[in-house]
Amino acid sequence: MFLHVVMMQLDNQVDGSFFEQVQAFVERVKSECDGLIMFHFGQNEADRAGGYQYVTSAIFVDAAAHDSYQISPAHTAMKAFMTPHIKDVVAYDGNVSDGLLITEVFTNSNVL
Template identity: 45%
Template sequence: MHIVMMEFVPGTDAAFFQKVEDYAERIRKECQGVRLYHFGANEAARSQGYTHAVVSAFDDAPTHDAYQVSKAHVEMKTYMGPSIQRLVVYDGAAPLL
């Protein structure tokens, strides 16, 4: 599992989030071994300002490692970086149902 929760700078608009979703779609298509890859708004009342998250699951650790350096993911991080105010990451094993 790989989960990234993000808070964005004020003024981040819908066009930005649509482009991020376009990157997420590329990752789902281009990265082998990705079982789940979702970018979406955080609807939790206790979000502490983390308004969006990437929730993803991979076949195994080597698949996750390959994703980290994939062209689509590197481009996505480069695009999003200037707009991210804060983020927190969880990487760990979890059983898939």
């Protein structure tokens, strides 16, 4: 599996309609991108977030599915809509063990 996490600092021009449109893009990504296991956009609730208030997280079956997502019309449209409002971004991309997410992260409190 392949994990993709993007943490964002957004400008103060975003409002409810911005987030409604982002959610519409989330649904579009879910319906159009093959090899997607999970896709989510939401508020970063960590008190150690360092100003990165929002996050997109995704799990793909493999790196190739992630690469296809990156150039998909759904992702490029979402990115074009959001980019003018992104002040800073930090991303993580990497392969993870198939069992890690289910058996270790959710059952082993030492992982978090």
